[in-house]
Amino acid sequence: MRPEIIAFEDRDALMRAAAARMVSELEEAIDATGAACAALSGGSTPEPAYRALAAMPLHWPKITFALVDERFVPPTHEASNQRLVQRTLAPAFASGAQLKPMYAAAPTVEEAADVAEAAYAPLHIDVALVGMGGDGHTASWFPGAARLDETLDLSNQRTVMAVRAAQAAGAPERLTLTRAALSRARCVLLLVTGTDKRARLEAALGSDWAPVAALFDPGMPRPEVLWSA
Ligand code: 6PG
Numbered sequence: 001m002r003p004e005i006i007a008f009e010d011r012d013a014l015m016r017a018a019a020a021r022m023v024s025e026l027e028e029a030i031d032a033t034g035a036a037c038a039a040l041s042g043g044s045t046p047e048p049a050y051r052a053l054a055a056m057p058l059h060w061p062k063i064t065f066a067l068v069d070e071r072f073v074p075p076t077h078e079a080s081n082q083r084l085v086q087r088t089l090a091p092a093f094a095s096g097a098q099l100k101p102m103y104a105a106a107p108t109v110e111e112a113a114d115v116a117e118a119a120y121a122p123l124h125i126d127v128a129l130v131g132m133g134g135d136g137h138t139a140s141w142f143p144g145a146a147r148l149d150e151t152l153d154l155s156n157q158r159t160v161m162a163v164r165a166a167q168a169a170g171a172p173e174r175l176t177l178t179r180a181a182l183s184r185a186r187c188v189l190l191l192v193t194g195t196d197k198r199a200r201l202e203a204a205l206g207s208d209w210a211p212v213a214a215l216f217d218p219g220m221p222r223p224e225v226l227w228s229a
Contacts, residue, residue: 002205003216005225011048011193014228018129018191019052021224025127025187030062037100039128039177039185041068041139042081042170045193046129050088061096065089066123068130068182069140069163070102070116071171072109079170102160102175109173113162116175120159125185128177130223132192134200135167136210140176142168143209152179152214179214188215188223195229 008014022038029036040050067081075082082101086093093099100123104115130138137143141151142165151161159181163174182188190212192201204210215223 003223003225005198005201005227008226008228011228014191014193014226015048015052018046018049018189018226019056021187021189021226022049022053022127022129023056023058026058026063029126029186030059035062035064036126037064037066037123039066039068039123039125040081040085041129041131042071042084043131043133045131046191047084047088049129049191050085054089054091058092060092061098063092064098064100064123065092066100066120066125067102067175068128069174069176071168072103072112072162072173072175073171074105075101075103109162109164109175113160113175116160117158120177120181123159125181127187127189128182128185129189129191130182130215132190132197132201132204132212133169134197136200136204136207136212138190138212138215139182140165140168140174141179141211141214143211148211151176152211154180154183154217154219156180179220182215183220185221188221190215190223190225192225192227193229198227201225201227
């Protein structure tokens with residue numbers, strides 16, 4: 001069954017809706033458990049949604065922000081997803097929200113993944129926001145990357161894995177949640193903009209070449225696809 005793509009009249013409406021869905025999931029988690037965790041992606045699309053989220057009246061000290069994936073660069077680097085999250089959600093952090101970095105300074109990206117694994121394994125992700133690249137990647141699950149099958153294997157016991165993908169924008173060495181880790185999220189939001197990307201997503205669904213399609217497999221929380229032109 002093809003997933004429903006929820007279309008919004010414009011980008012502003014889309015970003016406000018994405019923020020509202022994150023607020024709803026975070027508030028539900030706080031009501032249920034007293035705490036909440038959102039895992040966020042980088043890239044150019046989600047920034048307005050993060051800014052809209054940061055302006056909402058939430059119990060920020062009860063909220064932890066984690067990363068869906070990260071470039072293997074320090075948080076001072078312009079390509080850092082942590083830097084993007086810290087910048088766009090600055091009001092939330094100023095009000096007490098916590099950050100769980102995925103990046104760690106280490107000699108290799110594999111050693112950094114081991115550090116992130118220890119920090120991320122205990123996390124319970126209430127809502128994850130993911131995007132999609134033009135090549136059909138999501139998170140840092142890149143087509144043709146080494147160990148992609150292992151990263152997507154739902155029986156994988158790891159939460160975070162190292163990625164080496166020459167085509168990865170920002171940095172060819174990445175850290176990423178595994179699909180097994182993302183399968184444990186309570187809610188997954190897939191945020192896509194533009195007619196080209198919508199066509200790529202439609203083509204990717206049901207394909208065996210696009211890692212984004214793996215979000216829709218059985219055993220995964222059904223992603224909510226939010227789109228505007
Ligand atoms: C990253 C992101 C990545 C992103 C897609 C879409 O670190 O680059 O986590 O998975 O979501 O590449 O990026 P855009 O939003 O820039 O199209």
